[in-house]
Amino acid sequence: MKKRLLKMQELSQATGVSGGTIRYYVRKGILPKPVKVHKNMAYYDESYIERIRMIKQLQEKRYLPLNIIKMVLEANDISSLKAEQKRILKDIERPLFKSSLSDNHTVPLNKDELAEHTGIPMEDIEALESMGIISQDAEGHFDRECIRIAELAAELRDVGLTKELDFRVEHLQIHQDLIEFLARKEIDLFTKRIANKGMSLKEISTLVDNSIEVLNKIIPFIHLRMIRKILDEIE
Numbered sequence: 001m002k003k004r005l006l007k008m009q010e011l012s013q014a015t016g017v018s019g020g021t022i023r024y025y026v027r028k029g030i031l032p033k034p035v036k037v038h039k040n041m042a043y044y045d046e047s048y049i050e051r052i053r054m055i056k057q058l059q060e061k062r063y064l065p066l067n068i069i070k071m072v073l074e075a076n077d078i079s080s081l082k083a084e085q086k087r088i089l090k091d092i093e094r095p096l097f098k099s100s101l102s103d104n105h106t107v108p109l110n111k112d113e114l115a116e117h118t119g120i121p122m123e124d125i126e127a128l129e130s131m132g133i134i135s136q137d138a139e140g141h142f143d144r145e146c147i148r149i150a151e152l153a154a155e156l157r158d159v160g161l162t163k164e165l166d167f168r169v170e171h172l173q174i175h176q177d178l179i180e181f182l183a184r185k186e187i188d189l190f191t192k193r194i195a196n197k198g199m200s201l202k203e204i205s206t207l208v209d210n211s212i213e214v215l216n217k218i219i220p221f222i223h224l225r226m227i228r229k230i231l232d233e234i235e
Helices: 008-015 019-027 047-060 066-075 083-096 111-118 122-130 144-158 169-194 201-234
Strands: 035-038 041-045
Touching: 008 019, 008 041, 008 047, 019 047, 041 047, 047 066, 066 169, 111 122, 111 144, 122 144, 122 169, 169 201
Parallel strands: none
Antiparallel strands: 035 041
């Protein structure tokens, strides 16, 4: 089905964003270039409406700057993966997402049990769940990874990030968004470079396991150095 084309005024009315702002998004590459039919006339298909709404949401609810929003939107499209790249993803899914937790004996907990186990209020658990950071299985239980995340959320409370300081579990949403962006870029990195290289599934699994293990060691140091860099700039 052919998408309806919109003039700038129609797109602006549909999104609540001014024409000047939309043109700025296009110049910065956050929005794709429209279909030009004349020097002063361009048309935008309906996909622009959803993309602009997503930009506004990332700005207003996630407080992300435009350069990060651009990367998030670019990373969000994995539909462009080729068949061979998608096959690799399917083949390595289990080793790629193998848990790094050493405790294999944690008993799954339901929501009430998780609240009692961690000591955090039910509203915090429900907030983590609403953001997709933790989730219940079909039987209403949280697995050991979700339990560990809830335990760490409890630790944040214990070290002083309390409601009295206006810290809410919802503030972890920014980490969720940026980690999703990072994960998508990692998937893109692996699939585009190992596809069509003739590697066996075992070789691919070993490469992915070892690479992610090293990357997970690098990331905390980059994070710490970035915080120091920003603090130095403020001082």
